[in-house]
Amino acid sequence: xxxxxxxxxxxxxxxxxxxxxxxxxxxxxxxxxxxxxxxxxxxxxxxxxxxxxxxxxxxxxxxxxxxxxxxxxxxxxxxxxxxxxxxxxxxxxxxxxxxxxxxxxxxxxxxxxxxxxxxxxxxxxxxxxxxxxxxxxxxxxxxxxxxxxxxxxxxxxxxxxxxxxxxxxxxxxxxxxxxxxxxxxxxxxxxxxxxxxxxxxxxxxxxxxxxxxxxxxxxxxxxxxxxxxxxxxxxxxxxxxxxxxxxxxxxxxxxxxxxxxxxxxxxxxxxxxxxxxxxxxxxxxxx
Numbered sequence: 001x002x003x004x005x006x007x008x009x010x011x012x013x014x015x016x017x018x019x020x021x022x023x024x025x026x027x028x029x030x031x032x033x034x035x036x037x038x039x040x041x042x043x044x045x046x047x048x049x050x051x052x053x054x055x056x057x058x059x060x061x062x063x064x065x066x067x068x069x070x071x072x073x074x075x076x077x078x079x080x081x082x083x084x085x086x087x088x089x090x091x092x093x094x095x096x097x098x099x100x101x102x103x104x105x106x107x108x109x110x111x112x113x114x115x116x117x118x119x120x121x122x123x124x125x126x127x128x129x130x131x132x133x134x135x136x137x138x139x140x141x142x143x144x145x146x147x148x149x150x151x152x153x154x155x156x157x158x159x160x161x162x163x164x165x166x167x168x169x170x171x172x173x174x175x176x177x178x179x180x181x182x183x184x185x186x187x188x189x190x191x192x193x194x195x196x197x198x199x200x201x202x203x204x205x206x207x208x209x210x211x212x213x214x215x216x217x218x219x220x221x222x223x224x225x226x227x228x229x230x231x232x233x234x235x236x237x238x239x240x241x242x243x244x245x246x247x248x249x250x251x252x253x254x255x256x257x258x259x260x261x262x263x264x265x266x267x268x269x270x271x272x273x274x275x276x277x278x279x280x281x282x283x284x285x286x287x
Contacts, residue, residue, distance in 0.1 A: 001056055001150075001286065003143040007134025011119060011127040017063050018128070018135040020049070022056040022143070026284055029057040035064050037118040041125060048132055052140050054237055055286075062128065064118050076112040083108055150282055154232055157279050162225060164272045168256065168265050169218050175262045214256045221252040239286045246280050 003022040008015050030049055032042050045060060084100055091098030100108075118124065228245045231238050253276065257269035 001143045001146050003053075003056070003058075003139045003146075005135040005137065005139030005142065007131040007136075007138070009127045009130040009134075011064070011124065014119075015065050016124065016127050016131045017065065018131040019061045019063075020058065020135045020139045022053065022058040022139070024284070025055060025057040028053060028055055030060070031058070032060045032062070034062045035118040038062070038121055038124055038128070040121060041128060044125075045128075045132060048136065052136060053143075055239060062131075064124075075109050080108050080112040083112070147286065150286060151232060153282065154279060157275050158225065158229055158232075161272060161275050161279075164268050164275070165218065165221055165225070168214070168260070168268050168272075171262065171265050171268070172214055172218075172260070175260065175265070214259050217252045217256045217259070221249055221256075224249045224252065239283055242283050242286070243280065246276060246283065250276055 001022065002024060003020070005020040006018070008017040010016075028050070030046055030053075032045050032049075034042055034045070041062075045062070049058060049060060084105070087100070088098040224245050228242060228249070231242055231245065250273070253269055253272050257266055260266065260269070
């Protein structure tokens with residue numbers, strides 16, 4: 001699931017900022033960037049992330065920024081000015097005029113921005129924890145909003161899926177009757193006089209009925225459907241469990257399509273497969 005969160009906290013004259021971003025991925029791929037002096041805090045940050053995220057490509061960036069007393073960007077003005085003067089001299093030597101635009105000046109200022117040495121870990125840890133909590137609050141809130149929207153989509157698709165399976169269940173009994181009529185019609189067209197009570201006809205119909213009986217598949221599919229519906233309504237992680245249930249539902253649908261021997265059921269099976277695939281695609285993003 002996607003998510004974004006940002007948090008910050010003051011550390012003396014500096015500011016510790018935390019930014020968390022996540023995009024969809026089936027497993028948890030966690031990357032944390034910290035000031036080198038705070039490398040030992042990475043494990044604690046990772047533990048906090050894992051409490052709220054089990055899937056996704058999650059990036060956490062922790063930065064320490066120093067600001068001037070006025071709140072403006074603190075940089076070495078004489079060094080920046082000397083660099084711009086050097087650029088003007090170089091341009092003049094090439095026979096051209098150097099006119100620094102806003103973008104160039106901004107790049108030079110960034111180059112000469114004063115960087116402070118990170119405070120000791122013992123000082124940074126509680127401040128980082130505050131900034132991380134703020135970032136995680138925004139991160140989890142955004143993911144919860146996305147999750148609520150996905151849940152509505154799942155619920156709507158489960159209704160469609162249930163409708164398709166019940167339509168198949170209503171259609172199934174008529175398959176045997178249609179097969180019997182088709183068999184008798186072919187016999188009559190071939191000039192074969194035979195009665196419906198004939199043992200050979202009854203045997204053929206019995207074999208056909210056994211081959212196309214989908215009662216067990218429908219029962220198992222309904223059970224899986226109920227399990228998935230219950231799982232979606234529960235708290236906690238649902239992604240991998242739901243994927244397993246969907247896999248089993250897919251198997252029952254495939255078997256139903258192979259056994260049914262009926263055009264309308266085959267059409268409904270295709271619809272079912274399409275809906276199951278859409279749910280599967282979305283579940284790949286859900287925890």
